[in-house]
Amino acid sequence: MPVALRRRTPAVAETTPGREIARIAVPVSLEFVLNLVLNFVNQVVVGTLGATAIAAVGFANSLVFILVLTLGALGASVSILVARAHGADRRHDMNTTVSTALVVAAVLAALCSLGPLLLSHDLLRATGASATVAHAGAGYFQLMGLALAPAVLSMLLSGVLRSTGHARAPMLATSGTVVLNAAIGYALVTGAGPLPQLGVAGAGVATLVTNLLKLVILTAQVYAVHRVVRWEPPTFRGGWQPVLRPLLVLALPLGVTELFWTGGTFLYNVVFQKLGDRALAAAQIAATLEGVFIVGSLGLMSATTALVGRSVGQGDADAALAWVRRIKAAGIRTGIGFGLLFACCAFLLQPLYGHAGPQVRAAAAVGILINAAFQVVKVRNMIIGAGVLPSGDDARGVILGDAGGAFLVGLPLAVLLGLHSPLGIAGVFLARVVEEVAKLIIFTWRERRLDWSGLAAGAPAPVPPAAPVADADVVAAQEVSEVAELASR
Numbered sequence: 001m002p003v004a005l006r007r008r009t010p011a012v013a014e015t016t017p018g019r020e021i022a023r024i025a026v027p028v029s030l031e032f033v034l035n036l037v038l039n040f041v042n043q044v045v046v047g048t049l050g051a052t053a054i055a056a057v058g059f060a061n062s063l064v065f066i067l068v069l070t071l072g073a074l075g076a077s078v079s080i081l082v083a084r085a086h087g088a089d090r091r092h093d094m095n096t097t098v099s100t101a102l103v104v105a106a107v108l109a110a111l112c113s114l115g116p117l118l119l120s121h122d123l124l125r126a127t128g129a130s131a132t133v134a135h136a137g138a139g140y141f142q143l144m145g146l147a148l149a150p151a152v153l154s155m156l157l158s159g160v161l162r163s164t165g166h167a168r169a170p171m172l173a174t175s176g177t178v179v180l181n182a183a184i185g186y187a188l189v190t191g192a193g194p195l196p197q198l199g200v201a202g203a204g205v206a207t208l209v210t211n212l213l214k215l216v217i218l219t220a221q222v223y224a225v226h227r228v229v230r231w232e233p234p235t236f237r238g239g240w241q242p243v244l245r246p247l248l249v250l251a252l253p254l255g256v257t258e259l260f261w262t263g264g265t266f267l268y269n270v271v272f273q274k275l276g277d278r279a280l281a282a283a284q285i286a287a288t289l290e291g292v293f294i295v296g297s298l299g300l301m302s303a304t305t306a307l308v309g310r311s312v313g314q315g316d317a318d319a320a321l322a323w324v325r326r327i328k329a330a331g332i333r334t335g336i337g338f339g340l341l342f343a344c345c346a347f348l349l350q351p352l353y354g355h356a357g358p359q360v361r362a363a364a365a366v367g368i369l370i371n372a373a374f375q376v377v378k379v380r381n382m383i384i385g386a387g388v389l390p391s392g393d394d395a396r397g398v399i400l401g402d403a404g405g406a407f408l409v410g411l412p413l414a415v416l417l418g419l420h421s422p423l424g425i426a427g428v429f430l431a432r433v434v435e436e437v438a439k440l441i442i443f444t445w446r447e448r449r450l451d452w453s454g455l456a457a458g459a460p461a462p463v464p465p466a467a468p469v470a471d472a473d474v475v476a477a478q479e480v481s482e483v484a485e486l487a488s489r
Contacts, residue, residue: 410435
């Protein structure tokens with residue numbers, strides 16, 4: 001072995017499981033923190049227009065998120081399949097899976113965008129928005145419909161990059177577009193300089209422009225910069241079925257569970273709307289601020305999908321279980337830390353939301369403190385429900401947890417405590433955390449039933465690497481240096 005390589009080899013021994021988790025989780029969490037900071041900045045800007053504007057954006061977003069996250073289940077399915085194929089070095093399977101998923105996602109997103117585009121006001125009213133909220137949010141809802149397809153395709157490509165060891169690439173794409181989105185949104189909402197004052201719709205224009213730009217950047221990263229896959233759709237009719245089957249076997253149950261989860265979230269907003277525009281505005285403020293901190297742990301979900309999927313693809317059940325234990329332990333630490341930071345936001349509502357009114361700020365503070373106390377439970381659910389169970393091919397367990405927790409426990413309790421007890425807004429917030437506890441019980445039960453040995457035994461054998469050992473040493477040493485660089489930051 002050349003001297004240069006011998007000097008670098010000891011660095012490989014310095015790779016630890018914690019660093020490997022951080023290599024994936026930290027960039028992903030930073031990416032989502034940037035996204036939520038963007039939503040927070042947009043909310044503060046829109047908040048200058050009053051509580052009704054905050055409620056309108058939040059209500060429209062809750063409808064759009066149903067579509068984004070339900071279709072985004074296709075991206076989660078791709079991430080799992082790509083991680084397994086990457087672990088087994090099956091390049092052709094990666095190419096055809098990603099190409100097929102992009103076609104399916106583009107068609108479905110285009111169809112789903114027709115509702116917001118053509119029936120924005122009617123949909124808002126039919127789903128429970130007040131007349132003032134529907135009037136203020138109709139234009140914004142239309143623009144978010146246009147942004148649906150690039151948002152879904154960006155989620156899919158980001159998952160491909162993370163599953164193939166390029167977790168920092170989506171973060172870089174997001175960091176650039178977030179700054180641009182905030183600048184465009186502020187300029188168009190307030191009418192800065194020569195630009196027109198579009199009000200709430202200005203935030204929608206900014207989101208549409210930056211979603212398109214982000215899609216272009218991610219496409220370039222996948223196909224030109226990192227070249228993790230090639231465009232290789234099935235070439236004949238019979239070739240589509242073997243690719244679509246495993247994709248949809250994972251995506252359909254995950255899509256159903258996302259539909260239950262986002263649908264439940266939307267119905268909570270309907271309950272808040274029944275309590276008035278101020279209650280809905282308070283709920284949106286608390287949810288936006290919580291998102292900034294809970295996504296600090298979201299990277300652990302992606303780390304679960306990538307590392308567990310890679311171990312399953314290599315046929316190593318013990319390694320898959322070891323990754324699950326390590327990531328859940330990391331989730332306890334991040335849940336406690338970010339929960340405390342989130343609780344401190346209750347003291348920042350006056351300077352951030354001065355135009356929202358004292359009643360809105362007081363109700364938002366109650367929601368912040370209640371949710372912060374259960375942050376660890378939510379992070380645990382995120383890791384098990386969105387990472388461990390799908391990686392273990394138990395999408396049914398995810399559906400049971402999300403549907404049972406929301407529709408059998410949380411929502412009935414929200415109606416009872418929020419609309420038929422003196423607790424009011426606080427009762428709805430309490431119902432949501434009780435739902436999280438119920439979900440944790442169900443998810444933990446399903447996790448104990450997973451058969452990692454059987455799943456790993458059924459994985460295709462990894463393809464032997466064609467590169468010389470010396471080249472593999474160089475690649476490993478380079479990966480370790482990237483981890484060390486990330487840790488130093």
